[in-house]
Amino acid sequence: MLADLDEARIIRDDDEGDARELVLGRTSNAMVERRELRVPRSAAMANDAASTAILKDLLSTHVLAEWTTPASLPRRDFLTFPHHLLFDYAVARLAIPPEHYDLITGLTAEPDLFIAIRPGIELHYQRLWHIDLPSFWDLTFQALTATIPEVGKLIGPSVAAVHANDVSQFQPLIDRLNSTNAPTRDEGMAGFRHVLMTLVATGTTTGDFAASPWCALLDTTTTTLTLDLALTVRPSLWFLGTHVEELAAPECAHLGTVASLAKLGRACFSLPSRASSARLDKLKHVLP
Numbered sequence: 145m146l147a148d149l150d151e152a153r154i155i156r157d158d159d160e161g162d163a164r165e166l167v168l169g170r171t172s173n174a175m176v177e178r179r180e181l182r183v184p185r186s187a188a189m190a191n192d193a194a195s196t197a198i199l200k201d202l203l204s205t206h207v208l209a210e211w212t213t214p215a216s217l218p219r220r221d222f223l224t225f226p227h228h229l230l231f232d233y234a235v236a237r238l239a240i241p242p243e244h245y246d247l248i249t250g251l252t253a254e255p256d257l258f259i260a261i262r263p264g265i266e267l268h269y270q271r272l273w274h275i276d277l278p279s280f281w282d283l284t285f286q287a288l289t290a291t292i293p294e295v296g297k298l299i300g301p302s303v304a305a306v307h308a309n310d311v312s313q314f315q316p317l318i319d320r321l322n323s324t325n326a327p328t329r330d331e332g333m334a335g336f337r338h339v340l341m342t343l344v345a346t347g348t349t350t351g352d353f354a355a356s357p358w359c360a361l362l363d364t365t366t367t368t369l370t371l372d373l374a375l376t377v378r379p380s381l382w383f384l385g386t387h388v389e390e391l392a393a394p395e396c397a398h399l400g401t402v403a404s405l406a407k408l409g410r411a412c413f414s415l416p417s418r419a420s421s422a423r424l425d426k427l428k429h430v431l432p
Contacts (some may be wrong), residue, residue, distance in 0.1 A: 145347075148280075148366055152203045153207050154168065154207065158337075160198065160201070161194070163198045164198055164201065164202060165196075165238060166195075166198075167188050167189075167195050167199055167202060168202065168207070168208070168234050168238055169234075169238035169239065170187060170188050170190055171183060171187060171188045171208065171223060171234070172231065172234040172235050172238050172239040173238070173239050174369075175231065176235060176239050176257070176261055177341075178264065179256075179260050180223045181224055181225070181231060182211045182223065182224040182226070183222065183223055183224075184221060184222060184223075185199075185220065185221050185222065185223055187223075188208070188223055188265050206226050206418075207225075207226075207230060208223050208225060208226075209222070209223070209224055209225065209226040210222070210223060210224075211223060211224045212290070215372060216411075218264075228263075228371045231264075232263040232267055233264070233267060235263075235265075235267075235268075236263050236264045236265070236267035236268040236271060238266065239261070239264065240261075240268045244279075244282060244283045244286050245286070246273035247265075247268075247283070248286050248287060248290045250294065251287075251290070251292045251293075251296060252290055252291055252292055255292070255293055257295045258292065258295070259292055261297075265296075265299060266299055266303065267285070269284075269299050270303055270307065273303055273304070273307050274307075277316075278316065280300065280304075281300075281316035281317065282301075283300060284300025284301065284304070284335060285300075285316075285320070285331050285335065287299070287300055287337055288300070288334050289331060297334075297338070298338050298342075300335070300338075301335050301336075301338030301339040301341075301342060302338065302339075302342045303342050304317075304339055305338075305339045305340075305342035305346065305401055306346065309356065309357060310356075310357050311357040311360040311361050311364055313357070314339075314357070314361055314364075317332055317335050317336060317339070317427055318332075318364055318365060319332075319366065320332025320335070320423060321333065321336060321365055321373075326390055328395030333373070333376060336365065336376060337376050340376065340377065340379065340380040341379070343358060343380055343383070344379050344380055344383045348383070358380070358384070359384075361404060362377060362380065362381070362384075365377070388405045
């Protein structure tokens with residue numbers, strides 16, 4: 145929906161798209177800098193007389209709006225966005241720097257920045273997921289190793305968990321898990337852990353769950369099992385076990401390693417009860 149708005153109200157086909165983006169960029173950047181959802185009209189104009197017509201255009205199409213006081217009195221000298229989603233999208237498109245290093249540097253230097261523009265950052269990740277998957281994973285791993293608030297490190301893996309529909313989309317993560325370089329492998333494990341945590345949390349709270357691509361992902365990543373990996377996948381296997389009746393056999397054909405995972409679980413970290421063990425064993429019965 146927001147991408148359609150971008151094309152319909154901002155880019156268009158009248159050769160003024162760059163000018164509209166310039167004015168919106170000034171406005172959203174000023175809001176981010178001030179940590180406010182309104183800015184003086186002069187922030188959008190920047191002493192540029194040519195921006196007058198562009199600003200009028202953006203106001204007439206309701207991309208921007210003149211601010212009104214709590215008493216519903218208009219204040220022409222202040223600008224805002226008529227809906228917070230428009231602000232979030234403008235931040236994602238025009239305020240967040242295109243270079244990942246610059247974004248991570250900004251979040252590191254200003255920890256409160258993440259709180260101020262978190263929805264915009266999430267939209268930025270979503271946009272990368274759909275248009276540039278390698279860049280998405282590059283940003284995700286840079287965030288995982290940066291000294292930013294822990295919640296900021298979860299956005300990339302969470303977006304991947306919600307939007308993935310094919311195991312191939314996780315290949316950069318799988319490559320890190322299989323790396324012989326310990327720090328690189330640790331990055332992969334951290335990302336993998338967050339992805340599976342989102343899977344379990346989302347499935348538990350919303351009931352929104354599909355077998356694909358999780359069965360294939362678990363099979364691919366557990367070819368060579370280690371204790372650390374077994375501990376990481378254990379909660380998701382329990383979750384699958386509790387939903388095994390909802391998974392058709394073809395969907396679970398990739399879970400060929402479930403039997404060995406169950407065995408490793410019982411041998412290495414002593415599953416606490418027969419019920420816990422039975423959840424893992426149940427998965428074996430849906431295999432063809």
